[in-house]
Amino acid sequence: MTTWLKLSSAALAAGLSLGAHAQGAPIKVGLMLPYSGTYASLGNMIENGFKLYVQEQGGKLAGREIQYFKVDDESDPSKATDNVNKLIKRDQVDVLVGTVHSGVALAMAKAAKDSNTLLIVPNAGADAITGPLCGSNIVRSSFSNWQPGYSTGVVMAQRGHKRAMTITWNYAAGSETVKGFTEAFEKGGGKVIKDLNLPFPNVEFQALLTEIAAQKPDAVFAFFAGGGAVKFVKDYAAAGLNKTIPLYGSGFLTDGTLEAQGASAQGLMTTLHYADNLETPRNNAFRKSFALTYKANADVYAVQGYDAAQLLSAGLAAAKGDIGKKDVIGAAMHKATVDSPRGKFTMSAAGNPVQDMYVREAKGVNNEFRSVAVKALADPARGCKL
Template sequence: MAKIARDSGVIYIIPNAGADMLTGPLCAKNIFRSSFTNWQPAYGMGIVAAEKQKHKTAVTINWKYAAGTEAADGFREGFEAKGGKVIKELTLPFPNVEFQSLLTEISSLKPDAVFAFFAGGGAVKFVKDYDASGLRKTIPLYGPGFLTDGTLAAQGDAAKGMLTTLHYADELDNPKDKAFRKHYQEKFSMEPDVYAVQGYDAAQLLAAGLNHAKGDIKNKDAVIEGMEQAKVDSPRGPFTMSKAHNPVQNIYLREVVGNHNKNLGIAVANLEDPAKGCKLSK
C-alpha cells in the first residue's frame, strides 16, 4: 500500500503497521503514520533493561521476519547504548511456535534478561512456555507491548508482573485518555486498546490537515502541511510528527497487573525514530 501511495501521491495514513521502512526508505511527503515503528518500543525496552533494571547481558528471541528483526535490532541498539551486551540472537520461522529447544539454549546461556518479540497466539504460547520452563524465576522476560496487549486473558498468571514498553498504557493519568476510555466503553461495551487509540489518532491527524486546508481535501499541499505541523492531543499523550512523518512520542514502561498493562511512567520521552534511509529527514 505504501508503494502505491508513494507512486500515486494519494495521502496515506498508517494507523497500525510498525514496519520501519514505511517512514524509512519508503517515506514520502504524502505518507504519514499515527502508530509507531517497530524500533521505538523495542529501543525503549533496551534502555530500561540496561539503565533501570541494571542488566549487563541479554538474549533476544523472535520470529524471523521484518517486524521481529526490527524489534530485536531496536532492543539491541538501546541496550548496548547503555552498556549492555546482547550475547545471542535467537530466531525461528514465522509462525512456528515450537520454542522448547530455544528455551533450553537460553537456559544454558544464562543471560541476565531475555527480550522477546511475538504477538497474538505466538505471544500467548511463548509467555506460557517461558513460565512453565522455570526460566522466569531467574531470568526476567521483557518485550514490546505487543507481547501482552490483547493477550493477557489467555496468558493468565504466566504474564504476571512482566514489564513491557509501548506508546500507550492502561491508566494514563491525562484528561484526554480518561475521556476517551469512558466514551469508548460506553460506545462499544469494552475497554479500548492501543489499536483503538491509533485509529482515533489517525482521524485526528487527518482532521488537523483538513482544518489547515479549511476543509478543502483537494488542496493536498495544505492538508499535508497541516498534518506535518500538527500537535495531536492523543489519549497516549500529545505527539508531533517527525520530518519522516512518524510520531515523536513517549514510550511508557508498563507492568502486567491482573488483566491490565499498568503504567509505571515514561521509559523514554518524546522518542523519535531515526528514519534510516528517509530522504525527508535530511
C-alpha cells in the first residue's frame, strides 16, 4: 500500500510538472507565406506586421512566449498540402498563419479543419474560407474576395459608368473579386460587357489591352496584385488607355506597388478596407511604430498581419494563455472586436471582418482616403454552416 501511494504521488508530481511546463512553453506559430516569387514582398509585410504587434506586447501574448516556424509556400497550390503538413506534422505548430494566394489558402483551410489546428488567414480572400470551408477554428484578418470587388462596383455605378469591362488573372482571387464587382455594378444599373483574364502569374497584357481599346467601355475594373499589378498599371498607361478609359481596381492594384508604378498609377481610384493616410491616433501610432522598426512604410498587408496577431491575442486572453483550449480560443476570435489601424471592426459568425470599405486615390506613394464606399460591409458567407 505504501509503495503504491509513493508511486501514485510520483506519477502525479510528474504529471503536474509536465502540465506546468506545457503552460510555460512557447506557443508555436507557423507562418506559411510567400517568401519568393510575385508575392514575396506581401509575405514579408504580413510577417513584419504580426511580429510588430507581438513585440509591442513585450514579446508575449497572454503571458506566453511566441516561437515562429516558417515555410515558403511559393504561391504554389500544388505544393500547399505538403507545405502545410510540414508545419502541422513536423513542427507540430499550435497556430497556422497564412497565406496570400487563395489557392494555397484553400489547402491550408482543409488541412486545418482535418487536424483541428487554429488557422488565421492574414490575406487570401478565397470566399470558401468563410463560406463552405468555414470552421470554428478558422478566422480571417483581411477580407473576402467578394468585399473589395463589391465595394468598387458600388462606387463605379454611383459615378455613372454604365458599360464596364473587367480584367484579372484566371484564379480564385480574380474570378471571385470580379463576381463581387459585377453583383454590385449591375445592381447599381451598370452592365459588364466583357470579362478578360489570363493565367496566373502571366503578365503579357498587350492583346487584352488592344481588346479594351477596341470595345471602348466607360471604365475598366482590374484585379492584380504584387509584381503583376506593377506591370499592368504601367502597360495600361503606356497604351494610352488611362487618358480615355478610367481604370479602377480592388485596392491591391496599388497597395505596396505605388513606388514601382510611378507616374502610371497617379490618380487611380481603388476601394479597400485600409487607406494609408487614415487620420486616427491608432493608425498614426501603428505607422510610426512600423517605420521605426522596419525602416519602411506600412501597407494593408502589414495591417492584416498586425490584426492577425490581435485576433490570436484575443483568443489566448479568453483561454488565459492555455493553447490547449482551442474551442475557447476559436470562439473568442470569432466574437472579437479588433482595434485595428484600419478602424475598429467586428467578426462575422463565419469568421470574416465586418468592416468599412474606403475609396482611395493614388497620390505619390500613398493610397489616400477620399470617402467611405460602403459602411460595415459583411461578406455574405454563402455556404457556411456553423
